[in-house]
Amino acid sequence: MKISELSQKTGISIPTLKFYLREGILKPGQLSSPNQADYSELHVRRAALVGALREVAGLSISKIATIVEALDHGENTYELMGTAVDALGGETISEFTPEQVHAAAEIDRFLETLGLPVREDSLARHQLIAAFASIRTMLFPGTPVELLTPYAEAAEQIARMEIESLPGMMELEPELALEKAMLGLALFEPVFVAFRRLSHERIAAEHLGPPKT
Amino acid sequence: MKISELSQKTGISIPTLKFYLREGILKPGQLSSPNQADYSELHVRRAALVGALREVAGLSISKIATIVEALDHGENTYELMGTAVDALGGETISEFTPEQVHAAAEIDRFLETLGLPVREDSLARHQLIAAFASIRTMLFPGTPVELLTPYAEAAEQIARMEIESLPGMMELEPELALEKAMLGLALFEPVFVAFRRLSHERIAAEHLGPPKT
């Protein structure tokens, strides 16, 4: 199909598709003549994937580039999930504040007791450290890391359920399976987050009613 | 204290503090002379709050402006949490795709059965709709909304636990209590998200081992 069809099928404008091609997050089509290229269903799926990671997961173009590179480069599940986890994350902390150094030590010890292995440069680890440091300075001074236990347990349950719900994942072509595992990681995150926010809003309403008369 | 001290205490550079003052997310200090202003501990706390919302929660300046305005403007807990929920969210969906229209109807019905009241323009609702629509087109075609039940339940539990853990919240000055409720909403979110990502990475490692030999 031509680029105009690809644009119609995906709802992404031609200039934007060209931009994605330039950035390498969409593979070029098969050139049938110097100014005519042919795009396949694979391109449609990839474009949709890029769109979802951008719009739903809120990833930057460069993060998406890292992910699709990992997908195409034949990384295995383990490596891909590491790549995706880092892509979803916030920013690397270049230098820790004193509180963050302290928090980091405790978080690492805590993660060890949980049996969660962690790469030193994992963005999820950085995010956890930054959040815990802020919680301790601004919200609960002097609180122990054990405060986080319920979160770790709930997250573990959710993650396990998600993996199990991917039905017969390994029976698919491995390429598709990888894509789905990564999409599950990325797409279910906003679901939980949204529910938590809605619950908070409702509970606040319960405590101090809505437009009370 | 002078702006240089404020800068040192908060670790935010003077130009950035001036920028925050211009944007109105930091109230001006008490002018003691045309070119000398006095900042209080309140400014330190507010600056730290802005820093945490920026760095940890990843909010934009304009979203933060909305939140601090709500804080200073004497909104009650219910109103403030609504404001904060919207500030944390992604983007408003201006026009739904056909799949999103479909998803929206089901999500609204589902939220009703859960007893979660939802403002039509709630960003959390939009986020949920966008995520569910993508999940259904890319991950589990034809899946019912009930797939999301475990998420809603887990989120509800977490939210309830958080509210209860704010110890004697209402015994504090109401201003501080509001600030803490909002910070809890914003700062615990990355904690859960990070744990979920770490769990996913570990489970992937279990299924298809780490640097296998």
Added chain:
DNA sequence: GGATAGTAGACAGTGACACTATCCGATAGT
């Protein structure tokens, strides 16, 4: 076979964002 519409590819331009730099006149501290 000639007009018209569409295409690939290169590159410049845009608008939003979050700072960052520079300048000014005044004043605080020594």
Added chain:
DNA sequence: ACTATCGGATAGTGTCACTGTCTACTATCC
């Protein structure tokens, strides 16, 4: 008196995610 710092204003910077424009074609419909 003198130098460092201050508040306030304005202009500039770098990044990001596109968007627009241009050229040199080609496919196709009349």
